[in-house]
Amino acid sequence: MSSDTATPMNVADLSATLKRAAADGRSLGVSGAGTKLEQGADPTSRDLMISTSNMTRVLEHAAGDLVVTAQAGVPLAALQEQVASAGQWLALDPPEAGATVGGVVAAAASGPRRLLYGTPRDLLIGVTVVLADGTVAKSGGKVVKNVAGYDLGKLFTGSFGTLGVIAECTFRLHPLPVARRVITSTVEEPAIAARKVLATGAVPSAIEWDGQTLVTVIESIESACGAQAADVVAAVGGDVSNQLPPGFGQRPASPVLLKVTHRLGALRDALTAVSSRLPGSAVRAHAASGVVWVGADDLTQLDSLRGRAAELDGGVVVVRAPAEMKAAVDVWGPARGIDVMRRIKDQFDPDRRMSPGRFVGGI
Amino acid sequence: MLEQLIADCVRDLPPGQVITDHAQLRTYECDGLSSYRCIPGLVILAESSADVAYVVGKCAEYGVPFIARGSGTGLSGGALPRTDGVLIVTSRMNRIVSVDSGDERAVVEPGVINAHLTKAALPHGYYYAPDPSSQQVCSLGGNVAENSGGAHCLKYGFTAHHVTGLEVVMPDGSTERFGGLAPDPVGYDVVGALVGSEGTLGVVTEVTVRLVRTPEAVQTVLAGFRSIDDAGTAVSKIIAAGVLPAAVELMDALAIEAAEAAVHPGYPAGAGAVLVAELDGPPSEVDAQLADVERLCQEAGAFEIRVAADEVERALIWKGRKSAFAAVGRISPDYIVQDGVIPRTALSTVLRAIENVAAEAGVRVANVFHAGDGNLHPLVLFDESKGETERAEEVSNRIIDLCLQHGGSITGEHGVGHDKKLHMGKMFNEIDLDVMQLVRCAFDPAGICNPGKIFPTPRLCGERPGRAQGVHPLTEAGIADVF
Known part of the structure; x- marks a missing residue:
């Protein structure tokens, strides 16, 4: 535009x-x-x-x-x-x-x-x-x-x-934390592994899942980093480094990018919902935060995935997609309390001149 | 209209839930700020969100104002009733609906007591982090309304950081849900707008909150200082050193005297100030931070430092702090609890200025505060029977002005309510306040939901200040061009 x-x-x-x-x-x-x-x-x-x-x-x-x-x-x-x-x-x-x-x-x-x-x-x-x-x-x-x-x-x-x-x-x-340890663990079940990491009493700043490895990041003072990293390794195994892995925090670069949210206890269900509908798709999960980023080629599975995510109390947002695909779907999905959101919009922007149509429910 | 509404409620609700008797109504005439009193026109003891929806629906139908109230511990008159209105009490809605450690969430009704939720979560290895001093009696619905804080908010944030979902009876009587168990619900952050709106946007009937894992280690330090200045320096040093304690609290000599008289916490004798710091997290981190805090306190001039050896000692240290407001009643017949915020670096300057203001007015001020986040709670002591009320109020107001002069806020956790609405104009201009009230208009265009709170001047929904509406009368009359 x-x-x-x-x-x-x-x-x-x-x-x-x-x-x-x-x-x-x-x-x-x-x-x-x-x-x-x-x-x-x-x-x-x-x-x-x-x-x-x-x-x-x-x-x-x-x-x-x-x-x-x-x-x-x-x-x-x-x-x-x-x-x-x-x-x-x-x-x-x-x-x-x-x-x-x-x-x-x-x-x-x-x-x-x-x-x-x-x-x-x-x-x-x-x-x-x-x-x-x-x-x-x-x-x-x-x-x-x-x-x-x-x-x-x-x-x-x-x-x-x-x-x-x-x-x-x-x-x-x-x-700014002065020290860091990154524990890279190869695990079968990221949901269970992430729970085990948290159960050690460690306080990670991030726990990321990329489809193969679970990356736990501890950022604190030097002595505390070492002790927590040892606890994490004892719980789920893995290699310890001071460096974040390449591409840390990056999302799949595929033509379509979806953000799937779910209640925190349902990571396994969310990952299964994705892999059964979009086999082989790239996945990056904030594994203890209830957010999974999914790469895809098209939006054919969107409705089905949304149905399942809703059962996990979450949703699916189309973050990126080619224009013609985006135009054919509701990129946000249903929003709880949409009527109230419309009333808020009406108060702040009664003439609907601010980014009209960009947001949930056509707001 | 109120008579009609009362008749409907008496007809439709069980007798035990409808209070119309004058003597009984009187017990609800104030919240925790008892200097404002008003006997409500009707009290409804709601037992379900359906009850709330029924009553609010009736209020909407008849145009009768309503006010929600939990335990009534608020300190800004936010739940002050109206003679022409209905007080909806949610204390009986005290069911903990679910506690789920896998989801790290609990779902509760609004009347659940703050401390009861933590008690229910502890067996799962979790707790509810916001801990206002009144946590043994205050309700979560009230916490949501006020965006309540507490000592441990320094590290863990306020109620707003811990509420992820709400069920709300809207001022038109409809029921809406916002957010839920999962993060990042799509659309506007309505939950964020509702938390801290002081009951002016609707009545919360269910709350979904985050639970926090109980820390592996906790250490509580008590440090005695000769002067409040030295203690303030210690706080600045701790924050500047990059240590983020769970809590950092200060009490001055007068507050210590009151606490000793009331609960005998055994604070260091002769202290001009005590600092209470709590560190929590993995043991390795806590041990290192404990050493830092001890060293920094010593550098700032602490003459005695104690580390709580066990849960009993820890509880005693906190008892002195958390009972401080009530304890002041032991040394003064009357007192005003102030709640101002200043940038942490201004601590010593502002405390000295408060001392001067108090001395000038011949009024005693005891200081108890959440030093880590700059939230002051000066207690202005007076004796109403000796006619000191006005002087005390003057001192209390000047303390707020001092906070604002240093770039702070008129309230850190007690809310604006009825008490501080006239201070709002000192912190925000009329346009700011009008724009805030756009939110009000989206939720409550009829203006019946806890009206008269927060804002010094209510706006009529539909007006659009700052916006040219048609032709200005002066222009129309040919008298002047406005622009």
Whole structure:
């Protein structure tokens, strides 16, 4: 979908841009680095793309408080580099290279270490947003603990540009672990093995399954890493290294990428559901987090897989697929509480100009 | 309209669930913040989500406001009733529906007591992490409404981080489910929006929460300092060193005095402040962090450091801390519990400023707080019978202003409720507050769900502030161009 692009420099500029677009009744898309534009349904209309590519300032890093505020267009990698100088990091590790912090929040993007640290919703403590009519609003704050007012940050996290534009984000940071052990284990039953790893009392930052090996990552202080790694090896076997394996956290590169979710106790069922319908497909699982990434060639098994995932309390999202395949399906699947979600959309974007049609239920 | 609703409820619900007697209604006139009182028009003791749906449906039909309440331990007047409204009490909905260690989830009704859930999960090797000081009596429905915190939130996060699914009776009487057992439900994070909405978006009738594996090792350290300044320095050093304790709590001399009078925790004699730090996780990590914390406390001037040798000693250390609010009743006839947040680096500065404010006003302030995340709970002591109330309130308000001046928040865990809505305008501008209320309008366009809480000025749904609506009257009259 081609469209004009606006590249505002800051919140005021962004607000003015959106006011002008509102006056002209133009429909809008939002992008950071554009690494996740393919996610969601194709919008029904986009007259103007709002790019945050010029909003690249880290506004404040309060190192002593482990808090950072950044404009939405700051690349996550650049933010990590800056806060690493104080021995800290924003505990998010989504795989998309070049992704901006605003994009990571808007798409609720996560990676293997969600096991220990959670997802963007858990680390975003304040947000400034601009609505479709140019209204600027903030919620949350710059302290890690705060319950004043509604938490708009939660609503905007994972909203895929359909409620407004995320302009600035404040995050809670964590101390950067100083040591690491990676235990690579060849196991028959990843679900059972992952439970055994957790039963040792170790606190891994990630447990990943790639179809053949279970990779357990321990990140802490040196002495604690060694002891936990030994416990993990005793439980499930494996080789210990300091290095993450090549392609760690990457997802299958096939034409179609599916995200299958399930209740945590149902990893085995979820993997069986995938392998019986899509034999030989590439699989990457956050093995203790309830998320399986599946590579496929087409979407012929989507409905069937969705039926089974629903029985596991989860769902299947089509994250990537060729345009003609995407157009023929509902990429999101059913959403619990969709009527309420529509009412939220109606309040924030009554004219339906923000990424129309991209989100669940045609929102 | 309320009379009609009462008649319907008396007709349709079992007599034991409908309270209309004035003396009985009176027992529900306040929550944990007893300075605000109001006798509700009707109290319904709900026993199921169907009961809640029935009552809320009636409220919607007759346009009668309603307020949900769990154990009534809230400290911001969030469950303050209305004479023209219905109070829906969920305490009888206290069934633990399921505890599943494989899924690491529990499903509970809203009246389940926080500590009871942990008790039910412990045999599975799990517990429920958020632990407000009132955990022995507060309900999970109330925890969801307030996004309750607690001492261990420093490492494990607040209620919002632990709720994955909700069943909610919407203000129109319909029942909706959001989220569930699995992660990343598609669509907007409605669960995230509901947690901490202080009962203004609907009535939660079932809660799905994460359970956390019980840590292999736990160490609790008690350090005595000559001054609160030294103790504050120790906290800053611990955080800056990259140690992430499960909890870091501070109490000053006055709070220690109160705790000793009430529960005799045996804190170090002559301490100007005590620091309680808890470390949990794999033993190898805990041992190393314990050594770090001991060293950093010593560097900051601790004159006595004790490590709890067993569960009994650990419980005693925590007893002193968790009973501190109530204990203050031993040394003062009346007190206000404040709940402000500051950046952790501002700890010493703000504590000194509080001391000055208190001294100027001639009022005593005891400090108890979650130091690790900058959440202060100054207890402003006064004697109403001596006419000190106004002065104490003035001091309490100035403490909030100090928190805001240092970039903090007006509430870290007690909520805005009825008590702090006038402070909201100091933290957010009118547009921020209007945009927040768009959420309210999506859930409760009629404005009957716990109205009058959180927001200083309720917005009428349908208005669109900040948006040009037609032609401005001045322009229309030819008097002026607006832009």
